[in-house]
Amino acid sequence: MEIQWSSDLETGIGIVDDQHRELFDRIIEFFRVADQNDTVLTLQTVDYLAEYVIEHFSAEEGIMIKDSYPGFASHRDEHSKFIKNVYQIKRKIAVGGVTPELVATLKTDLVDWLVNHINVRDKHLATIHQKEVSRYRW
Ligand SMILES: [Fe+2]
Numbered sequence: 001m002e003i004q005w006s007s008d009l010e011t012g013i014g015i016v017d018d019q020h021r022e023l024f025d026r027i028i029e030f031f032r033v034a035d036q037n038d039t040v041l042t043l044q045t046v047d048y049l050a051e052y053v054i055e056h057f058s059a060e061e062g063i064m065i066k067d068s069y070p071g072f073a074s075h076r077d078e079h080s081k082f083i084k085n086v087y088q089i090k091r092k093i094a095v096g097g098v099t100p101e102l103v104a105t106l107k108t109d110l111v112d113w114l115v116n117h118i119n120v121r122d123k124h125l126a127t128i129h130q131k132e133v134s135r136y137r138w
Pocket of ligand 1: 079121122
């Protein structure tokens with residue numbers, strides 16, 4: 001499975017798109033290290049990924065608050081679940097090490113979640129955001 005940013009994931013909100021690209025880069029880095037079976041290094045890349053996930057989600061949530069976005073609570077809940085999931089992955093790796101089975105499952109789970117979340121939730125947010133911007137011209 002190839003993990004790669006593609007332009008059809010663009011939402012049209014510049015900062016969100018830039019951060020999504022960075023998120024993909026960090027996910028790619030995580031799997032590059034995980035494939036080497038080095039548990040300590042892999043745990044470090046989970047932190048590297050998780051820090052950015054938190055930073056990115058709070059940027060998106062800031063946009064939602066400014067726009068009075070109606071789907072804020074459920075979108076934020078999806079973010080929270082994903083962050084929890086990343087830390088559960090960290091615990092699993094810390095306890096059982098990096099196994100090829102875990103890496104294969106994560107490749108599907110993390111990337112599918114992210115692609116689906118961008119396509120459905122973030123693109124909807126972007127639609128509302130563009131309306132707000134054009135209505136108030138800020
Ligand atoms: Fe989001």
